[in-house]
Amino acid sequence: MTFINFKKLLLDAEISLPKFSKLIKVSEKNIQSYKKKGEVPNTIAAIASCFAAMYESGLDYRNVIEELELEAKTKKGAGFAKKNKTTSTNTQT
Numbered sequence: 233m234t235f236i237n238f239k240k241l242l243l244d245a246e247i248s249l250p251k252f253s254k255l256i257k258v259s260e261k262n263i264q265s266y267k268k269k270g271e272v273p274n275t276i277a278a279i280a281s282c283f284a285a286m287y288e289s290g291l292d293y294r295n296v297i298e299e300l301e302l303e304a305k306t307k308k309g310a311g312f313a314k315k316n317k318t319t320s321t322n323t324q325t
Contacts, residue, residue, distance in 0.1 A: 235272055
């Protein structure tokens with residue numbers, strides 16, 4: 233799906249991109265990066281399409297998603313790992 237069609241679906245669902253990203257716990261920066269690529273991933277497209285269809289049918293998708301209690305993922309790369317400090321003890325004999 234093109235980014236333009238994705239934005240149209242958000243309009244159909246009456247949700248802004250910042251609110252969409254907050255609702256599904258995905259960084260707005262990540263979603264904005266799809267604009268440069270011109271396309272959104274299938275999962276994001278499917279979510280937006282479902283939101284638009286639910287809204288048009290009179291269903292409140294916001295409550296459905298909030299009940300899932302989604303959690304934002306955190307970065308776990310090597311640069312973000314905690315460093316374990318080991319201390320060596322010298323014993324004299």
